[in-house]
Amino acid sequence: MTENDLLYTLALQHVPNIGDITAKRLISHCGSAEAVLKEKSQNLLKIDGIGSVTISDLFKSHHLKEAEKEIRFIKVNNIEVSYFNEANYPEKLKHCIDSPILLFQTGKIDLKNQPIISIVGARKITTSGIAFCENLVEQLAIYNPIIVSGFAYGTDITAHKAAMKHKLQTVACLAHGLNQIYPKVHKKYMVDMEKNGGFFSDFWSTDTFDKNNFLKRNRVIAGLSEATIVIESAEKGGSLVTADIAHSYNRDVFAVPGRTTDSQSIGCNNLIKHQKAHMLTTPLDVPYILGWELESEKQPVIQKQLFVELDATEKVIYNYLKENDKQQLDSIALNCNLPIFKVSGTLLNMELKGVVRPLPGKLFEVI
Missing domain, CATH: 3.40.50.450 (Rossmann fold)
Structure with missing residues (x-):
């Protein structure tokens, strides 16, 4: 983000009664933090969930002055700043409704391609x-x-x-x-x-x-x-x-x-x-x-057998996963009309037979 974008985002963050969820709602509606701080109050009040108390302190000039001071601190200390909808913001954190609109960091953090x-x-x-x-x-x-x-x-x-x-x-x-x-x-x-x-x-x-x-x-x-x-x-x-x-x-x-x-x-x-x-x-x-895999495991050592014998329950689950791609344990149990404990044990047997594999998020898929 540009220094100007950072200035206005910090100023918006400095406003009392405006937390991360509200700030995101305002930015989403107006397009940027600068647009929020330059919008007319009557237009902001039309936004769902925004009331007069929320924006009562929004347009006071000291927010920008305090933001300028914080930018000086950020520059002097070589602090990296991540904005909630930009590429350098942590991916998993983006999906949290109350995640910070700005995240400050020092060090050599690289969150890509690792669990x-x-x-x-x-x-x-x-x-x-x-x-x-x-x-x-x-x-x-x-x-x-x-x-x-x-x-x-x-x-x-x-x-x-x-x-x-x-x-x-x-x-x-x-x-x-x-x-x-x-x-x-x-x-x-x-x-x-x-x-x-x-x-x-x-x-x-x-x-x-x-x-x-x-x-x-x-x-x-x-x-x-x-x-x-x-x-x-x-x-x-x-x-x-x-x-x-x-x-x-x-x-x-x-x-x-x-x-x-x-x-x-x-x-x-x-x-x-x-x-x-x-x-x-x-x-x-x-x-x-x-569902983590070692590098050496990413090409499976045990290939699926050509003629795997499945019992009746395994066939039901196998056919369901084959038709519906990745599914969670609860969904498998519900749609196959089977108790969870039975599905859990059956999936383990199927995994040992090399016909299904677990994935992150409690998901399973056919190999």
Whole structure:
């Protein structure tokens, strides 16, 4: 985007009562942020969902002045800016209704052509939680995923450090502007983080440090990734918010189960109990459910047999998938008039026979 576009977009972002969803609605209607700020108020009020309170502060001149200051900060610090409907904006985040209209970044982040997962969990992570997280990243390293987290104490920094140890790209989503770092003790990791990925934020350098920002930040963590993994969580916590957001985005969620008596397992156990998360007991559950393939596997070693014998149920499912292309497990069960548990087991047998394969998003297709 041009500097002029950035100026007006920042100014629009600075207006109270106008969040990301409303800003996108206004930009979509008027064509650009500049057009919004130059439109007549009576025309803006004709837009569905836009009322007088929303635009009451829109035309005040100080928004542009503050935007000019932020542009100076962006230039001095070589910060890259992504606009929500341009090519350099993270693809998965584009599909989230409440994603930031602007995303600021430092480092060498490249989100193309690699699987992306978020790893979150308790700040007071247990020794076993640390071990599971480190082993998870180590076992997944062969798939070269990008590891996203929030750079906080506990699970977040464990995931980032494990990613860097295994030379994986890792991205930290911050709950404050790029002029500061929290917690300060993690400043020592910044150089290595920017060599192996970097930092994202949708907050300005002038934004005050507020605990509510961490909850807002969580939508970016969830939105960037195809799946969110919760290592440990108490009954309430920010990682559960991230999991709920990911679930609302129709992304896969994984949770590590624990004993019912362990306080740091209550949140994960509840996610599994309420069917908001897959139970994660081994790192290989992740590539299996998400349908990841190694480079060496992309040309299948086991070719489909010429004369595969299918039982009656397998034939029903095979014919349905052949006629309807890729389908989710629920759709297969519904349209084949079969219980989900039976479809799940049958699909596994068919996969072993080399006639179907799983795909990301809980989809299956005929080979």
